[in-house]
Amino acid sequence: MTKVPAILAEGVCKSYGKTHALAGLDLVVEAGSVLGALGPNGAGKTTAVRILTTLLKPDSGRVEVAGLDVVTQAAAVRERIGLAGQYAAVDELLTGYENLTLFRQLSHLSRGVAKRRARDLLERFDLVEAAGRLVKTYSGGMRRRLDLAASLILAPSILFLDEPTTGLDLRGRLTMWALIQDLARSGTTIFLTTQYLEEADHLAQQIVVIDEGRVIATGTADALKAQVGGERLELTLAPGSALDVAVEALGPYRSGEVQVDTAKRHLGVPVTHGAEHLAAIVRDLDAAQITLTDLALRRPTLDDVFLTLTGHTATEAKEVAETEERQPATRRSQ
Amino acid sequence: MNNRQFAPTERLTARSRSALYWALADAVVVAKRQIRQIPRVPDELITAMLQPIIIVLLFRYLFGGAINVPGTSYINYLMAGAFVQSAVFASANTGVGVANDLKRGLIDRFRSLPMAPSAVLTGRIFADLLRNIFVILVTWAIGLLVGFQPAGTFLAWIAASALVLLVSLVFSWLSALVGLLIPSPEAVAQAGIIWLLPFIFASSAFVPVSTMPSWLRAFSEHQPVSLMMDAVRGLLLNQPASSALWQALVWCGGMLLVLIPLDMWVYGRRTAR
């Protein structure tokens, strides 16, 4: 018997007028795993989440969640999923606790278990004190946390989180990460969208990069980073230190071409395992009488991934998409 | 912070009940949500209540002296129009609420839950109906205070009030449709009312249609809001108006028959934005 994937999408298309929000999206998420969908603004992440959670009907393609068709078996799908949309969807005119009660009752959960759960969630999201206050008095981050609590109250077996940490402060973000990891450990399948490679890296075993409504790359975080070329060491030299001497000293550590900016006295060095070698690098530069004014080890960002995969950066992607709308023939291939 | 794990453990949705049970139970939950909010936005209820008070006072004292109606006092004539008009305006709130839920993404969340899809609208409209009962009582009170003297039986007055409530139900469903179709709550508040104005004013509400020019009269006499007002007036003043009554009932029934499925259909495909 083959295992039914928790989420399956094949050739999913969805257009809004002339905008092709999804143009043949393919996805498979194994039950119990965490998938991070990474993509810039307008890539189609929210559209994908809406289709997977039965809110939107795809124009074409096959979509199954928990082995059930999202169009013809929508009601059964809804019993198995939880959704926290991109924008906090909580009732302003109810208190935090009343919101959780509302969603518990509408999810047809039995009282005892769900009530305890609601209290646990409020505690975890640091909302116990605010629980009795109307949500309209909450800050943006508090709303977001309440929204996430509401989506977890069902204890869904498949959870959709659309940019769950956007708008959270550091503490909220760490809480959310811990929670996602807890849920994953206990067997919940999680589909999460994000704009940060770091977040996908931290949480997801499998990452898909979405651009212009299509999956353009898929793999583990390490695999993607390897494609991008790992880390970069960025150095700025003090006046009087020779650039060529520095390049020479860095020779044993570099994993690619060193970029030299003479005017800014700046060096960009691709490295692998940069953190391990950092101390040795500094020592070697010191021995070569090089004085640094700035030194940074930069991990690849979403922009780097995009640059490598598509030839344009994430922020450019949107503009390119719009230009291509008008001139369909000029699509760049990688 | 505790470290309890949040497992997708027990199937909590255990209780298997009929679809009808959940449609009703979920509607009650949604209605309770709505009712709980009423005292938290008091201005909405106050506006709905002020509406009949202002209309009755304004027409009774400002225009009342200039308008003659055959066979009864002006306030007696006016009340049916005031009832129907305030019910229709009060119902416009339904759409604003729906548009707000849509904008805030709440409808998205509701639609992702295993709840009965119908309950979001039926629950809200049920709550609005309860609020409109209140508006009808206020209208009664202000009318009686300024000299309204209904004729006929108490039962007929109850029937008249029930008919007004039915009218408010019809217009709530209509307003909900506007709220689902127009994305901004502010626009719904405006648009939801503006296109109703001709129906409210080009009607038998404030002056008998016999005083109107013939082209307007043709419309005013036969349009549904006028028929509803005539039916209510017949019941309040013990006048024979059986043809208006059944025509009003047919209009209400027919509109509900079209609007409810249409609302549900549109609800099933709307998402935020």
Ligand SMILES: Nc1ncnc2c1ncn2[C@@H]1O[C@H](COP(=O)(O)OP(=O)(O)OP(=O)(O)O)[C@@H](O)[C@H]1O
């Ligand atoms: N209701 C809609 N009507 C028209 N166009 C839409 C609608 N929803 C989405 N789009 C378009 O579809 C494309 C994909 O949008 P989507 O919201 O899925 O992107 P996203 O990846 O979630 O972006 P973000 O990171 O900004 O949330 C965009 O070009 C957007 O303008």
Ligand SMILES: [Mg+2]
């Ligand atoms: Mg989005």
